[in-house]
Amino acid sequence: MPKPMDKQGIQRLLGSLNYLRGFIPNISEVTEPLRALLKADTFQRIDVQTDHNPLVSIIKKDLHKSSPRLQRLLLRLFKNEIRRVTDVPEKFLYLADTLSRAYLANEYGELEEEVVMLHTIQIQDEAKDQLTMAYEIDPVRQELRNAILKGWAWGNKTAFPIHQGHLGTQKCIDRACQSLYWPRLASEIKETVARCSIYQRHANQQQQEPLIPHDVPELPWNKVGIDIMDFRNKSYLIVVDFYSYYLEIRLISHKKSEDVVATLKSIFAVYGVPVEVIAENMPFSSYAMRNFASEWEFNINTSSSHYAKSNCMAERYVQTTKQLRKKLVPAVTYMLLF
Structure with a gap:
């Protein structure tokens, strides 16, 4: 006997059980839930409780906006009038939680998907033939059919x-x-x-990490910053001490690594060889500069690419030196005119 799905099915089941009532003890108590379903208002209004909060809003949505799986669930519920849908904590949803944990194994294998038909219309045979003919000659349908059967024609490229x-x-x-x-x-x-x-070029740049300050050396000339300053078509080598902020400026003829090395040798010969040199990559990361550091036994730490702020001491004194030079030139000119 199929599972009863309506009032007539329940009546048929109760009739069969009533025929066998002599073999079923306490048949009235056993069939009481089924007989209660035959009351006039049984299939009218029900309350739904769930511990899955999203279902509360899903059940209230229009049926066509739900997924096929939810549509099948809602169609079963819509056989009755849903009076209220409430969200109940799992610990209070006793029966449903128990059945979800202690369910019967499926003895029938995989169940076939149900076909859900929401609306049907009746049309005449002549109109049906017209729709079929229009469907067959529709160019979009033909293109889609060919793409499904033969694959997409990637040869014809379209620009989007x-x-x-x-x-x-x-x-x-x-x-x-x-x-x-x-x-x-x-x-x-x-x-x-x-x-x-x-x-x-116009994209938002990532926020820069905060600059990590340099450690203050314990002795003068232990740590120096080096940079090259260009001012009025001339190049100058800037060397500044991290301990005393002493500044040394030397004019250089070229920016080549050989000229820079020769100038640094003359400076180090006067003030001593530092332990660490902070500089930019070019030309201080060249082979000649590395070889010079190895021979004179000091370390060179170059700044990161596109982040000259890490050589902050030398960069700051380059700016200060330029400002001083700009202020000195008009003063010297005024003295000569006077």
Whole structure:
């Protein structure tokens, strides 16, 4: 006998049980829940309790906005009028929680998916033939059918303005997903946006990490900062002591590493060889400079690329020296005129 799904099915089951009442002890108590279902208002109003809070809003949504699995669940519930849906903590949902943990094994294998039909309309045969003919000759349908059966024709490429306006990576991916799909869509869009010079030039920069200050040396000339200053078509080598802030300025003819090394040798010969030198990469990371540091036994620490602030001491004294030079030139000119 199939599972009763309506009032007639329950009446048929009760009739069969009533025929066998002589063999069923306490049949009235056993069949009381079934007989209660035959009352007039039984199938009218029910209360739903769940410990899954999202179901409260899902059940209240329109049926067509739910997934097929939820539609099947809601269609079973909609046989009755749902009076109230409440969210109940799991520890108070005694029966449902017990049955979810102690369920019967499925003895029938995988169940077939149900076909949910929400609306049906009756049409005449002539109208049905017209719809079928229009469906067969529809160009979009034919193109889709050929793509499904034969695969996509990648030979004919179509340009879509995915990166128009030079939007960010996620905006481009969202725009592409609205129109088309291809394998590795997200990764290829990320690579394209990363190569866009206009987007990269105007993109928001990541917040810089705070600058880690240099340790103050214990003795003078133990740690010095070095930089090259360009001023009025001339180059100067700036050397500043981290302990005493003493500044040494030397004019150099060229910025080549050989000239820089020769000038530093003359400075170190007067003030001594430091333990550590802080400088920028070029030309202080060259082979000649590294070889000079190895022979004279001092360490060179160069600043990170595109982050000259790490050589803050020398950079600051370059700025100070330029300001002094600008102020001295008008004063000297005034004295000569006087």
